[in-house]
Amino acid sequence: MSDKSWLTEIPQLDRSELRDIRKYLDGAYRDFSREYGDLIESFFDPLLSFLIWFEKLLLGTPWWLVIVVIAFLSYMAGRSWKLAAGVVVSFLLIGYFGMWDNTMRTLSIITVCTLLAIGIGIPIGIAMARSDRVQSIVTPTLDIMQTMPAFVYLIPVVMLLGIGKIPGVIAVIIYAIPPVIRLTNLGIRLVNKEVLEAATAYGASSSQRLFGVQLPLAMPTIMAGVNQTIMMALAMVVIASMIGVKGLGQPVLQSITNQYFTLGLLNGLAIVALAIIFDRVSQSYAKRTQAHLGGRDNG
Amino acid sequence: MADNENTSEPLIRIENLYKVFGSNPANAMKLVRAGKSKSEVLAECGHTVGLKDINLSINRGEIFVIMGLSGSGKSTMIRHFNRLIEPTEGRIFVEDVDVMQLDKAALQDFRRHKMSMVFQHFGLMPHRTVVDNVAYGLQIQGVDKSERQKKALEWLNTVGLEGYENQYPNQLSGGQQQRVGLARALCTDAEILLMDEAFSALDPLIRSGMQDQLIDLQQKLHKTIIFITHDLDEALRIGDRIAILRDGLLVQQGTPDEILLNPADDYVEDFVKDVNRARALTVETVMHPPACRITADTIEEALKQMRRSKEDYGYLIQDDQYQGVITQESLEEANRDDSVSELSEAVLDEADAPAIQTEALIEAVIPETLNSDIPLPVVDADGQLQGELSRENLAEVLAEHHAAGQKDDGEEPKPEPEEQPAKVS
Numbered sequence: 001m002s003d004k005s006w007l008t009e010i011p012q013l014d015r016s017e018l019r020d021i022r023k024y025l026d027g028a029y030r031d032f033s034r035e036y037g038d039l040i041e042s043f044f045d046p047l048l049s050f051l052i053w054f055e056k057l058l059l060g061t062p063w064w065l066v067i068v069v070i071a072f073l074s075y076m077a078g079r080s081w082k083l084a085a086g087v088v089v090s091f092l093l094i095g096y097f098g099m100w101d102n103t104m105r106t107l108s109i110i111t112v113c114t115l116l117a118i119g120i121g122i123p124i125g126i127a128m129a130r131s132d133r134v135q136s137i138v139t140p141t142l143d144i145m146q147t148m149p150a151f152v153y154l155i156p157v158v159m160l161l162g163i164g165k166i167p168g169v170i171a172v173i174i175y176a177i178p179p180v181i182r183l184t185n186l187g188i189r190l191v192n193k194e195v196l197e198a199a200t201a202y203g204a205s206s207s208q209r210l211f212g213v214q215l216p217l218a219m220p221t222i223m224a225g226v227n228q229t230i231m232m233a234l235a236m237v238v239i240a241s242m243i244g245v246k247g248l249g250q251p252v253l254q255s256i257t258n259q260y261f262t263l264g265l266l267n268g269l270a271i272v273a274l275a276i277i278f279d280r281v282s283q284s285y286a287k288r289t290q291a292h293l294g295g296r297d298n299g
Numbered sequence: 300m301a302d303n304e305n306t307s308e309p310l311i312r313i314e315n316l317y318k319v320f321g322s323n324p325a326n327a328m329k330l331v332r333a334g335k336s337k338s339e340v341l342a343e344c345g346h347t348v349g350l351k352d353i354n355l356s357i358n359r360g361e362i363f364v365i366m367g368l369s370g371s372g373k374s375t376m377i378r379h380f381n382r383l384i385e386p387t388e389g390r391i392f393v394e395d396v397d398v399m400q401l402d403k404a405a406l407q408d409f410r411r412h413k414m415s416m417v418f419q420h421f422g423l424m425p426h427r428t429v430v431d432n433v434a435y436g437l438q439i440q441g442v443d444k445s446e447r448q449k450k451a452l453e454w455l456n457t458v459g460l461e462g463y464e465n466q467y468p469n470q471l472s473g474g475q476q477q478r479v480g481l482a483r484a485l486c487t488d489a490e491i492l493l494m495d496e497a498f499s500a501l502d503p504l505i506r507s508g509m510q511d512q513l514i515d516l517q518q519k520l521h522k523t524i525i526f527i528t529h530d531l532d533e534a535l536r537i538g539d540r541i542a543i544l545r546d547g548l549l550v551q552q553g554t555p556d557e558i559l560l561n562p563a564d565d566y567v568e569d570f571v572k573d574v575n576r577a578r579a580l581t582v583e584t585v586m587h588p589p590a591c592r593i594t595a596d597t598i599e600e601a602l603k604q605m606r607r608s609k610e611d612y613g614y615l616i617q618d619d620q621y622q623g624v625i626t627q628e629s630l631e632e633a634n635r636d637d638s639v640s641e642l643s644e645a646v647l648d649e650a651d652a653p654a655i656q657t658e659a660l661i662e663a664v665i666p667e668t669l670n671s672d673i674p675l676p677v678v679d680a681d682g683q684l685q686g687e688l689s690r691e692n693l694a695e696v697l698a699e700h701h702a703a704g705q706k707d708d709g710e711e712p713k714p715e716p717e718e719q720p721a722k723v724s
């Protein structure tokens with residue numbers, strides 16, 4: 001490699017050097033997962049038991065009771081009969097076309113993922129809003145999480161935890177959590193400065209400011225983030241099924257490999273139906289409670 | 300530092316207060332101390348001088364107005380009283396509490412009980428009902444719900460908003476919203492009220508209504524009010540004393556009349572020339588001493604006294620009491636008429652030469668003064684003659700104003716570019 005070859009060809013690592021680097025990193029990570037895999041897995045045990053319990057609960061409950069409960073929740077959220085009726089019809093159709101069990105599985109994992117994403121995402125968003133330093137660290141991290149192809153971060157997760165529900169949940173959360181974090185941060189930062197100043201001037205402590213002013217006023221924005229998070233979690237269902245998450249994603253995956261068009265379409269439509277239900281219910285809840293910008297009086 | 304003309308005790312004292320905005324204020328302070336101006340400091344090290352060597356003392360029970368153009372540091376100043384902004388240097392005392400020495404908890408307590416604040420854009424919480432907004436201060440203090448609701452309702456009634464308690468702020472007009480802001484401030488019973496351009500965002504008519512209401516309330520409540528405005532008419536109307544800020548520097552402090560009649564520099568002069576003097580000055584501040592007092596008992600004596608004074612009118616005073624206006628003409632007529640013997644019968648009709656009060660605003664006496672050929676007598680509350688006010692006299696005072704600036708009505712504020720409340724960071 002002498003003379004001027006770098007003019008025509010990009011300078012490049014030797015193949016063997018590259019292989020060494022790969023070997024070294026892969027080896028290190030494998031050692032790490034061998035060393036700590038069990039520990040990390042046992043850390044997630046309670047979550048796994050909860051996931052299994054919740055899925056069993058949904059599958060074990062008579063179909064009509066599930067529909068009644070979901071319709072009731074939708075009605076309470078939106079106070080709209082139309083919305084509740086739409087929910088009932090969608091679930092009846094899903095059951096009629098034989099997708100009930102898979103839908104329940106998907107429903108259970110999406111619910112858990114959403115709750116976890118909210119539970120983790122909102123505090124991170126709050127921390128980001130309070131400190132510019134935290135924001136400057138978290139923002140690029142979120143950028144990476146959102147642009148990195150999902151398959152890439154599936155690899156280390158699977159290496160660490162194998163195939164199953166927990167790695168599925170982790171993958172879904174990594175994929176779906178950015179909106180709720182970003183919009184919590186944004187919502188809090190957008191809170192009217194004078195209103196916040198008023199709270200301070202009347203002697204509010206920082207937690208009184210957070211729970212009494214910042215979060216309620218940021219709520220419309222935070223809810224928009226939650227909504228997006230749910231949508232992204234649903235979009236991740238098919239990919240998550242590649243690592244063993246049971247549900248509506250699996251038949252879709254099966255249809256791709258076997259070219260079953262109708263099966264794929266039906267399951268795809270079921271996912272769409274779930275997405276629309278989640279979206280409408282959460283939006284009408286937000287609209288109803290934020291008629292005056294923010295939640296109800298918190299006493 | 301304390302003002303001598305005011306005998307009541309100072310409640311708040313500010314000593315040698317400096318505020319420099321920027322990342323390295325200590326550095327910029329060196330330049331400030333070397334006497335560099337705000338723009339020089341900004342050019343040399345990129346720091347904004349917010350306030351420079353402020354010394355103030357504010358008395359208990361007075362309305363102290365701080366005024367200046369946009370960007371002169373008014374908001375910065377008022378936020379130092381409750382330490383919403385930390386000074387770069389200087390001391391702040393309220394009673395004998397050194398506010399700068401308060402730790403976090405003590406400061407919170409101080410803000411809860413000692414001061415409350417009214418904001419330019421109201422600063423109401425849109426997710427709370429009107430009554431919950433008013434009760435906010437009490438809620439923060441931990442007062443229980445029924446008690447704070449009760450008190451909040453009382454204050455809502457006081458500011459004239461009964462029936463609105465369950466509305467949300469965005470359902471109210473601007474004036475109503477600021478009444479809610481005022482009720483919220485009064486609801487904590489804090490002794491000190493900070494008002495940052497509280498009425499500036501309101502329409503002129505609503506604004507003057509709010510000013511009246513504030514003056515009324517103050518007569519009952521005797522709070523110590525620090526009121527910020529960029530409108531001198533407003534300052535003159537409600538202020539007991541006025542301090543004028545320019546580029547962070549306190550250029551003049553004094554009573555409204557002092558500011559109006561003796562502006563300290565061109566900057567203050569600029570403010571003053573735009574003011575509606577007729578509405579700001581009282582008769583007392585512009586009247587002249589009476590040219591001719593007639594103390595005679597008979598018509599002849601009175602005529603003699605008047606000839607000596609070279610005027611053709613005079614004010615009759617008998618038994619140390621002001622009786623009315625007499626003119627040479629009326630005296631001579633009475634002298635000719637044999638049926639008239641009493642001097643009192645030569646006194647002009649009250650309608651032709653009404654007495655005006657020392658306390659009256661010039662605006663209120665313009666018609667009478669202009670209609671009368673002779674200067675009108677000015678009497679005090681006890682009915683004693685204090686001076687006279689002539690047409691020329693009036694013209695002179697008002698002309699000074701019109702020669703300088705073109706403004707007939709004090710209602711228009713100077714167009715002030717809105718400071719952008721940096722919303723997103």
Ligand SMILES: Nc1ncnc2c1ncn2[C@@H]1O[C@H](COP(=O)(O)OP(=O)(O)O)[C@@H](O)[C@H]1O
Binds near residue numbers: 320349373
């Ligand atoms: N947080 C801040 N950071 C930097 N400069 C500021 C800040 N707040 C105010 N200033 C500057 O201080 C000066 C006074 O501002 P302010 O007190 O808001 O004026 P006013 O209320 O009289 O319009 C202005 O030059 C303004 O730009």
Ligand SMILES: [Mg+2]
Binds near residue numbers: 375496718
């Ligand atoms: Mg201001």
